[in-house]
Amino acid sequence: MTTYIIRRTLILPFTLFGLTILIFGMISLLPLGVRAALYTPDIPKKPGDLERIIATYGLDDPIHLQYGRWMGKLLRGDLGFSQTGKESVAKVIFDHLPATAELALWAIVPIVFIGINLGVIAALRHNQPIDHVLRIFSIFGTSLPAFMAGLLLLMFFAVYLGWLPTGGRLTPEFQRVVDNPAWFKATGMYTVDSLLNGRLDVFVDALKHILMPVVALSYISWAILMRITRSSMLETLRQDYVNTARSKGLTEAEVIRKHARPNAMLPVTTVAGAQLIGLLGGAPITETVFHWPGIGKRFVDAAANLDVVTVLGFMMFTGTVLVVGNLLIDLLYAWMDPRVRFN
Helix, strand or coil: CHHHHHHHHHHHHHHHHHHHHHHHHHHHCCCHHHHHHHCCCCCCCCCCHHHHHHHHHCCCCCHHHHHHHHHHHHHCCCCCEECCCCEEHHHHHHHHHHHHHHHHHHHHHHHHHHHHHHHHHHHHCCCCHHHHHHHHHHHHHHHCCHHHHHHHHHHHHHHHCCCCCCCCCCCHHHHHHHHCCCCCCCCCCHHHHHHHCCCHHHHHHHHHHHHHHHHHHHHHHHHHHHHHHHHHHHHHHCCHHHHHHHHCCCCHHHHHHHHHHHHHHHHHHHHHHHHHHHHHCCCHHHHHHCCCCCHHHHHHHHHHCCCHHHHHHHHHHHHHHHHHHHHHHHHHHHHHCHHHHHC
16 A cells, blocks of 8 residues: 555656646746736836836746746745735635635535435335436436526525525624634634634524535535446446355345445545545635635636636646545545555
């Protein structure tokens, strides 16, 4: 296992290097005035300002020198200046990451537990009425656009019934409590920090705000994970070692718990991990529909305002999360299946 970890970890720097080449290649295609925002928040206004910025930061130097200078800034956490946020791109990401992380962590729980359990039930009741119902459920879920799911939830629970707020993370009353300097901001996730501060009322309000985005975000993923779990479970149940376990006198529950389900979870782990990584990178559509101030919504705002530097900074961040996350998934997969690390 140690050899496998070392081998996989050594690939990581080369993958990240390729990612930086790709992002810097995109930056190199930008006009000089836009590229200047990577180095200074000052927008050229007077004649000669742009030339001075180009000369100061060497934007007309050979490409390898520009790449080395940009990498130096990147290693210091400097992704440029966000014209829409009027602050550094790194700070924009840092400020909005807790909202996205909170949404992702709440969403991954129903995605994994409901999706996997429904898939197992459908496989064990193959071609029975409950299997057909769950298959229809999964088809409907995978076919429903994310924005449509969000709008339907808003119309029914927020507008028609009035049970839940239409968007945001907190009502203004509780937002003032959270913004107070006396508030202990441990994680930036309101549902967590409210419990640490002993404010159950803030927790309930934050829970009401996050409920619909979580359902809208996780429903489609439930359906995808359920279909994969069902297919994997059906294939596993047909394997010889499962029939051998039955022939040894094990009960059906023991066969499923000890032999079928653990092996069926191998491909499911990869998909579930990839979904979590995708959620941490932001969910632009869901965050926009529910006015959730996460990374995804800020990405949409930057793109709508043609803030290219911010968009590329977000791409660098999400690309890094994806690369590192895939490495962790590979290591988890190897831990679960010894055949992988011995190949």
